[in-house]
Amino acid sequence: MKELSGLPVDSTCVIASLDGDQRFISRITSIGLTPGCRVNVIKNDGNRPMLIYSRDTMIALNRNECKGIMVKEVTA
Amino acid sequence: MSTATIALLGQPNSGKSTLFNALTGLRQHVGNWPGKTVEKKEGSFTHNGMEYRVADLPGSYSLSANSDEEVITRDYIASGDADVVCILADSSQLQRSLFMLADYAGIDVPCFLLLNMSDVAKDQGKTIDAKAIEERLGIPVIPFSATDTRSYDVFYEAMGRAINNKTRLNLNDLKKQYESIKGYQEICDLIPENALPGYSSMWAAVKVIEGDRVVSAKLKNAVGAETFAKIEEIKKNTQGAVATGGCKFAWIDDVLDKAVVSGEKKVTLSRLDRIYTSRVWGKPAVILTVLLGLIASFIPALPLMGVGSAVIAIKEPVMNALYSAGCPEVIVLVIGDVIIQSFSYIFKMLGFVFGVTLVFGLLEEAGVMARISYVFDNTMGKLGLQGKSVMPFLVSFGCTMGGAAGARVIDNWGQKVLTIALAWAVPCGAAWATIPMLASIFFGPGAVGVIVAILLTMLVHMWITAKVFGGKLVKVEDRYGMIMELPPYHKPKWGSLFRYVFGRTKETFVRVTKVILLVCGLFWLLSYSPSGNTSVLYRIGVAIEPVTRFFGMPWQLFLSYIASAVGKEGAIGVISALYNGGSLGTAFVDSMNGAARAANFNEMMLANVTKPEALAFIFAMTFNMPCVVALAATYQETHSAKWTARIVLYYTVMSLILAFIAYHIGLLIW
Structure with missing residues (x-):
């Protein structure tokens, strides 16, 4: 298991677990990121928000907010 | 004429505002929810001789208690004020955007589902079987595209069906999903149906599991502290919103199973x-x-x-x-x-x-x-x-x-x-026209320094303002x-x-006309002088000059500063007139209409105004209330006389403080 923000661009992963306060969990699940869901990393550089693609949607994530997202990398 | 109320519910970017505007057009009104800092958009339209009121509910990703918007939205729906709720989903990302429907499930108000942006989904090579989804959900489900005029006939038809048949969402499969959560059923059994009016016990149980503070507090009142303590105890062993979120998406997957066909494609960023x-x-x-x-x-x-x-x-x-x-x-x-x-x-x-x-x-x-x-x-x-x-x-x-x-x-x-x-x-632009002109008269090449100082002050000012108002x-x-x-x-x-x-x-026209007439009328009244310089503003300005000098402004500059709150374009004209013995009101109106300043303006300024005073005036004028029109626009956008007044007062005080600082720094230099 890795932190989502540790993945390189173009990698694909599956969300393994979510960790954070109630508000974070509620917000992250309501945009579609739940355990078991597949995520493509589109952009991941420096201190700028991450861009990921999941459930047909491009999602921008603040770097602090993705600390609680643990993933398993999968090979396409 | 009979009426019905329809509420629009959808996530951001679901095309909710587009639909609202298309339905209501000019017949809409934006205000705030009573006593709340959340915007309320309402409108109306008529169709087949029936009048419909439309409430455009705030866009959010769910109906949790993450924000006031979400709490207001769900309480409004549960109150039953709307006869039917139109839930919008984005066809091009249907699975994700149906989360709102899953979160809505359990609120006891008739609804129908709009699969918006069906044109985009089609372009992406997706086919959606709305009929199959409709059968599974038990509510009207229609593909919709705001650009397609035929879509609206289908919309009206589905809306009519939902209202007449009071179509409610089929919850059986979703319930089964939730039952897989350990402890869900026990919590559900402890919540009597209608403990929270308008919400089912399933909905309330799910929200408690998710740790929703607002629902928990209400529920504690409804079922009593003892029962609620039991619920809390069971809740500890659930996985909270991770578990319920998983159930919601599992249900969505079942609803969409074989009803959506899409081709795989690699996602890349556009240029x-x-x-x-x-x-x-x-x-x-x-x-x-x-x-x-x-x-x-x-x-x-x-x-x-x-x-x-x-x-x-x-x-x-x-x-x-x-x-x-x-x-x-x-x-x-x-x-x-x-x-x-x-x-x-x-x-x-x-x-x-x-x-x-x-x-x-x-x-x-x-x-x-x-x-x-x-x-x-x-x-x-x-x-x-x-x-x-x-x-x-x-x-x-x-x-x-x-x-x-x-x-x-x-x-x-x-x-x-x-x-x-x-x-x-x-x-603003008018300030930028005035600052370099005044600064170069007094400071020559040093004007560049003044401009830099103004820009730095602006940044600090914004930072302070964010601290002052941000908390509230x-x-x-x-x-x-x-x-x-x-x-x-x-x-x-x-x-x-x-x-x-x-x-x-x-709407802006109606609201701002009042504000502008009021402020301009007041300013005119105060600056009106039937003979010579006898206006109220003149008398006040001269009387309190000992005070305004404290901020580096003799009465002429102070009156010009006051005028700049109405319109910055007028400031120079007022200074020019006052040092030439002219009348305040006329000079202001003339220069607002683009009259040229006096030919001897530069010499006159240098003869009457010292460098520290000039610096003080530049800061006071720049950071004063921008103008009456900005005031009106602020009132129009905030819908709050109280907040508009607060901002005006704050800027007046801040501009005087800045003038004071600039003046005293100026005194040290020159």
Whole structure:
């Protein structure tokens, strides 16, 4: 298991677990990121928000907010 | 005529506003929910002789208690004020956007589902079997595209069906999903049906598991502390929102199973998005986009601005005609200098509001505004704002009123008011015309230093203002990092956009006319002097000169400072007139209409005003209330007389403090 923000661009992963306060969990699940869901990393550089693609949607994530997202990398 | 109320519910970018505008057009009203800092959009339309009221509920990703918007939305729906709820989902990302429907499930109000953007989904090679989904859900489900006029017939038909048959969502399969959560059933059994009016026990149980504070508090009241303690105990062993979220998506997957067919394709960023998301080019690209938008907004603004100039052109003939008809001077002046003058401002302002609303509404609709939010999220987040707030700030370099009008793309009321409050600190075009001119008279090449000082002061001012107002407007616990969808670029729906822009311009006209007439009338009354310099403002100015000198302003400069709050363009004309023994009111009106300043202006200034006083005046004028039109636009956008008054008072005090500091620094130097 890795932190989502540790993945390189173009990698694909599956969300393994979510960790954070109630508000974070509620917000992250309501945009579609739940355990078991597949995520493509589109952009991941420096201190700028991450861009990921999941459930047909491009999602921008603040770097602090993705600390609680643990993933398993999968090979396409 | 019989009526029904329909509420629109959907996630951001689901096309909810487009539908609302298309349905209601000019018949809409924006205000605040009673006692709340959340915007309320209402409108109405008639169809087949029946009148429908429409409530455009705030866009959010769920119905949890993460924000006031969400709590208000769900309480409004559960109250039963709406006869039917129209839930919007985005066909191109159907699985994710049906989360709202899953979160709604269990609220006991008839509903139907709109699969919006079906054209986009089609372009992506997706086929959606709406009939199959309809059978599984038990409510009308229709594919919809706002650009397709035939879509609306289907919409009206589905709406009628939902209202007449009171169609409710089939909850059996979702219940089964929730039953797989250990402890869910026990919690559910402890909550009697209708413990929370309008919500089912399933809905309440799920929210308790998710740790929803508002629901928990209400439930504790409804079932008693003892039962609630049991619920809390069971809840500890559940996985909270992770588990319920999983159930919701599992249910959605079942609902969509075989009903959606899509081809696999690799996702890449478009060329435009590669620029916007670039570390180096992102910010310049956004600034360029906003500046081009600002320039573009002058094109649709021109006709109305032309009307504003035409109104001024009739002022003199009208006044002359009234004089020759033997009308008393006071009445002629009120008609000319107050009423006609005000309507000239109003039309010029409306032109600009029209242009800015159109262009920035277009950027919002096309999906560009979401990119702006992305690029400036980090920077603006430090002030408690969204990335979008950068747009009103940049527009305010041209015109504060445009900045205030542009702030309407910010969907959170508190952040919008804070954005406008900060945008006032940005010196506008009229200030930028005055600052270098005055500074070069007194400081020669040192004028560059003054401009730099003004810009630095602006940044500090904005930072302080964010501290002063931020705590109240954007609560610290509501500040969080961005979790936001970057929607695909959309072609704008011109018809709907124009209806929206005309609607907002009309509403702006009605509201600001009152404010501008009031302020201009008051200013005229105070500066009216039937013979020589005998106006109330003059007397006050001279009487309190010992005090204003403290801030570095002799009475002439102080009165000009007061005038600059009404219109910065008028400040120089007033100074010029007062040192030449002219009348305040006339000089102000003339210079607002573009009269040239006196030929001997430079010499006169150098002879009467010291360098520290000049510096104090530049700061006081620049950071004063921008102008009466900006005031009116602020009132229009915040819908709050209280907050508008607070901002005015704050800027008056701050500009005097800055003048004081500048004056005393000046005294030390020179």
